[in-house]
Amino acid sequence: MTAGADKSVKLWNPYKQILLQTYMGHGYEVLDVQSSADSSHITSAGMDKCVFYWDVSTAQIVRKYRGHASYINAVKFNEESTVILSASVDNTVCAWDCRSKSREPIQILRDAKDSVTSLSVSDHEILTSSLDGCIRRYDLRMGQMHQDDLGCKIFHILSVVLILACL
Numbered sequence: 001m002t003a004g005a006d007k008s009v010k011l012w013n014p015y016k017q018i019l020l021q022t023y024m025g026h027g028y029e030v031l032d033v034q035s036s037a038d039s040s041h042i043t044s045a046g047m048d049k050c051v052f053y054w055d056v057s058t059a060q061i062v063r064k065y066r067g068h069a070s071y072i073n074a075v076k077f078n079e080e081s082t083v084i085l086s087a088s089v090d091n092t093v094c095a096w097d098c099r100s101k102s103r104e105p106i107q108i109l110r111d112a113k114d115s116v117t118s119l120s121v122s123d124h125e126i127l128t129s130s131l132d133g134c135i136r137r138y139d140l141r142m143g144q145m146h147q148d149d150l151g152c153k154i155f156h157i158l159s160v161v162l163i164l165a166c167l
Contacts, residue, residue, distance in 0.1 A: 003030035036081035045072035087116035
């Protein structure tokens with residue numbers, strides 16, 4: 001999948017380098033996209049401050065979530081693909097329930113003091129990075145947040161091994 005300045009999400013066959021489907025609906029540049037665990041849905045977000053939840057087979061928008069005050073840097077599904085998490089320049093991470101018809105976030109994490117640049121999700125924790133120089137780990141089982149101040153602007157984290165890109 002690709003996302004970009006043309007305001008679309010594109011699904012490709014990586015082996016044959018063939019475009020399979022184009023998903024149109026964003027009003028501005030798309031900054032991030034992710035597929036659900038079973039590949040039946042896609043989530044995307046970007047400069048239009050909205051999270052899109054797509055049906056892969058029909059290329060139709062299932063739901064469009066609005067709640068961020070600024071553009072969205074990253075979107076991720078939880079492991080069951082029932083919740084979408086979105087990280088924004090407005091210093092928040094919002095959680096959206098894919099099963100509910102509600103378009104309101106089920107939770108908003110407001111701990112960052114600057115733009116949330118990336119996030120990673122596992123079965124029991126959310127890991128975020130921010131331009132305020134902090135990595136935050138939200139332990140969902142314990143309901144706790146742990147914060148590490150690295151003292152540098154953090155642009156991206158990867159989930160397999162904690163790799164940081166600092167400036």
